[in-house]
Amino acid sequence: MKILVTGGCGFIGSNFIRYILQKRETIEIVNLDLLTYAGNINNVIDVANDPRYTFVRGDISDKMLVNKILKAHKVDAIINFAAESHVDRSILDVTEFYHTNIGGVLNLLEIAVKQGINKFIQISTDEVYGSLDDEFADEKFVLNPSSPYAASKASADQFVMAYHHTFGLPINIMRSSNNYGPYQFPEKLMPILITNGIQNLPLPIYGKGRNVRNWLYVIDFCEALFNVLEKGNNGEIYNVAPYNEFNNNEIAHFICREMELSEDLIQYVPDRLGHDLRYGVNADKISSQLGWKPKVGFAAGLKKTIRWYQGNESWWRPLLKNATLDNRILSD
Structure with a gap:
């Protein structure tokens, strides 16, 4: 399988690239990352010489570049980590959040449909459900984002679902609790x-x-994502949390x-x-459907x-x- 990982020089993306290259010898990765302030090429320096790994610096909103990558590498699947992700920065200036988290996702979706991509996985967040008292939101819970960041991610999720229902794009959305760990x-x-x-x-x-x-060790999330990539039911949203x-x-x-x-x-x-x-998500679906449970x-x-x-x-x-x-x- 050949996968385009966007935002692969960020925290979770770089951990996932390392994880999946170790997990499957037949996997090939193209990492597209703009290397903004939070994207660090040193996060993936240990895989830079792996013949199954290619790095491309660029923007997910660059239509020509994304098209070129998908055609040149015969990409089967897209996993979109690329996002502006800090709430404080979204409060001060929402421009880049709109550009990347909504516009960039729309660009990826349009090209994925035209290129016949077999799987599109959008990495979302539990923040789209908003602040909760004592309940745990399942995947059918009404979205109620509070911050500009969360609103941009919720908007992207809605577009991903729309492209699935309208154009038949095979998708999954993953909404995780707070990840922590190296990088x-x-x-x-x-x-x-x-x-x-x-x-x-x-x-x-x-x-x-x-x-x-709710705190989730990043490698546990990587394992959940790997399960969704290999076994996720088409069109499903999966909450991921311990x-x-x-x-x-x-x-x-x-x-x-x-x-x-x-x-x-x-x-x-x-x-x-x-x-x-407080954020709180119910992760029973990924456990019952795919057998995932946190290990750390x-x-x-x-x-x-x-x-x-x-x-x-x-x-x-x-x-x-x-x-x-x-x-x-x-x-x-």
Whole structure:
């Protein structure tokens, strides 16, 4: 199988490329990535010389380029990770989120239909369901995005479903809870707390730290995606999540204990505008249909993640200059 992976130099995309090349010898990957601030060619440096791997720098909105790639490499499937993904940045300027998360997806869909692609997988997010009290959203739950970022992802999901129903494009959509693990850009909660801890800097937490997320180790998500690629039922949406619900205070305290940091480093900063309190998804469908279950427990995953950042300062230190926005520390 020949797969176009878009956004493969990002956090989850690079982990998936590494995972699938190890999993299947017959897989060939073309990685299309624009290398924006969060896309890092060093994320895939260890597979750069694999004859089954090709990197192309470019924009998913570039119609000529995408067409050229699909024809030249005889691509069978597209997995779209490419996205602007940070909520804070979407609040300050939604332009790039519209361009990539909606316009770019539409471009991929149009070309996929014309080229007769056998599988199109859209990587979405649990944020499209909006902030929930104590319920868990299943795949039929009404979309209720709160942030410009979540709205752009929900819009893309709707277009993906429309292209399936109207043109018969074989698709799947995956809506995952918060991923964490190696190679995550240091503007998100886990890596900013860990890298600040390594530097003995304050650990920034939004508001009162009560915001709840469900934490999924990235390799578990890669395995879920691999299952959907090979066995996913055409036209289905799959939620992907364990049941590791923790609020941001708990995450900060876990990291302090594991890294033997003083909890006095925890610092509360002004909250994000419209900050969703809790996301929660029901992942029973992917478990019952495809047999997927997470394998990495939260404590083990957190330890792996901390050790990786401790052992890879040369990777994350050069990125710190791009991990702030208007002199504000980003997180979550």
